[in-house]
Amino acid sequence: MAFARSRQALAIAGVLGLALGATACGTGNDKKSGKASSPECAAYEKYQGHDGKKVSIYASIRDAEADLLERSWKQFEDCTGIKIDYEGSGEFEAQLGVRVDGGNAPDIAFVPQPGLVKRFADAGKLKALGADTKALAEQNMPADWLKYGTVNGTLYGVPLGANVKSFVWYSPKMFKDKGWTVPTTWDELIALSDKIAASGTKPWCVGVESGDATGWPATDWIEDLMLRTQTPDVYDQWTTHGIPFNDPKVAQAVDKAGTILKNEKYVNGGFGGVKSITTTSFQEAGVPITTGKCAMHRQASFYANQFPQGTKVAEDGDAFAFYFPAVDPAKGKPVLGGGEVVVGFADRPEVQAVQTYLASGEYVNSRAKLGNWVTANNKLDIANVASPIDKLSVQILQDKNSVFRFDGSDLMPAAVGAGTFWKGMVDWLNGKDTATVLNGIESSWPK
Known part of the structure; x- marks a missing residue:
């Protein structure tokens, strides 16, 4: 899903460049006042x-x-x-x-x-x-x-x-205190996850509950992994039904995401086990990285708005994000x-x-x-x-090595992208196997 659904109310600090209300211009046709x-x-x-x-x-x-x-x-x-x-x-x-x-x-x-x-x-x-x-x-x-x-x-x-959706949020302070290094490859990401899990902290916190739109954050995981396990051309074929939704290439991406999302040792920091993902709101899902209950949360740049008032979002702050690593960096820098x-x-x-x-x-x-x-x-x-x-988002978007693709579910027919794909991911997180879920989504694609 391209942008945030519901938002918690919070003050956005220190960024009021325009005093929009300070100088009222009057209505456009207020000729008497000029x-x-x-x-x-x-x-x-x-x-x-x-x-x-x-x-x-x-x-x-x-x-x-x-x-x-x-x-x-x-x-x-x-x-x-x-x-x-x-x-x-x-x-x-x-x-x-x-x-x-x-x-x-x-x-x-x-x-x-x-x-x-x-x-x-x-x-x-x-x-x-x-x-x-x-x-x-x-x-x-x-x-x-x-x-x-x-x-x-x-x-x-x-x-x-x-x-930019290809971000992993973390606490710079926590990483520094624990001696953890920001990963730059998928293998390093998994090695770090194992290290954090072994220390007694859940490495990941995840939430996909979003009212009628429940499930959309999980589709972002699949899209990011499609871009990391396949070529951009295959991603385009997938979003336009050039390949079926239950193609083995799609199953590979889903199962790759499952190595994190369906791993009880990895999730769900601050909330419970794997099944708590579907009942945890996306707004609250990343907050535990600021309280030490989890280490990482994959979510888009707009998640900066969800942290509690007073949270410093910066490289040396309470929360920041790093690029979600590519599986094979030699193939470029895929960006969702x-x-x-x-x-x-x-x-x-x-x-x-x-x-x-x-x-x-x-x-x-x-x-x-x-x-x-x-x-x-x-x-x-x-x-x-x-x-x-x-600023980091702009840098990534302007990086010549970046291979940008629009959110896949948003490109698909609404009945799939904002329907069976969302629901299928909830079923998958709740225990349904990959093949059953993908077969169901494929059968729903408009003829």
Whole structure:
């Protein structure tokens, strides 16, 4: 799954680069006060003419991150008079379809699954991007990223945020105190896990509970291992059903993940045994690395938001992350990632204005200054990326040795990627064998 589902509420410290609320710009058409032409509002002049209009946005981003989202476009609202009505939901994937099919679609949705974008586009529910948004998207976004919002040659959406999923979180302080070294290969990772387990500490903590989306964190493990045990071409074949879901290559990746996830000696630090993984929320799963109850937690860059208030996330802090090692480093540096695609179910002028703004350099830098966020948008100024983990994410994404692939489950048809794959991983963690689970997922692939 590309981005966080539900979030615990916490303060994000020390990263307020823009005082968004400090200088109110007034509404875009407030001609009497002259605020529309004030210096703070100069960047928003192109979006004028929609004073008093409302635009609804629906997404899976909640709690602390949702607060940052709403702050990131506050100045846009003040300067244009457009009111953005944002709603985040932990049941986004299931409820978006219900709303769309019921004639109650949001104006805009942030969809973290390209497969879901395709489903709505094929059903004629999405509006193609307006000319201004399309032009800006093609100017600011890498072509590889634009394909995630393109269906049958038509551009329906622009990627917004990005994340790196190939991370293992750990406590630098704990590693230093114990004399443990950050592993750089898969063999070193397993050797370290064995060493930690022998010391009496569970090396791994894992949680895949996420409401209606329970199971998605386990699919990320399989995707990362597919990229590490197979070639990128085979990964692409898998996500498009060029090879069946129960192909031996997929089984190899699942079993490789199982050497950690289904190993009672390795998991589940702070929570119980293997079966506790399916009842442990993904938000809480990595917290035990800060209390010494486990040593490592594989999760995306956005997990930085889940640590308790006051946690120092840095190379010399309470928590940080290292690159999830490749099985064969000579074959390159596989990187799993994701992001949201901004799509429209309406094309009113004010909706198009919001879509265009979200694709702009003004927006991405406004959001980046608030912290805990990166994007593939080339207008992002790296100087506005303050968080050490975000800087590391950008470095990995820009590394010429990196072989990037989008989250596989998000590329698959929603019935599989956000359905049977999620559920199948829960069944697998609860004891079902690999062959049975993969056969079940394969039989669910739309004909």
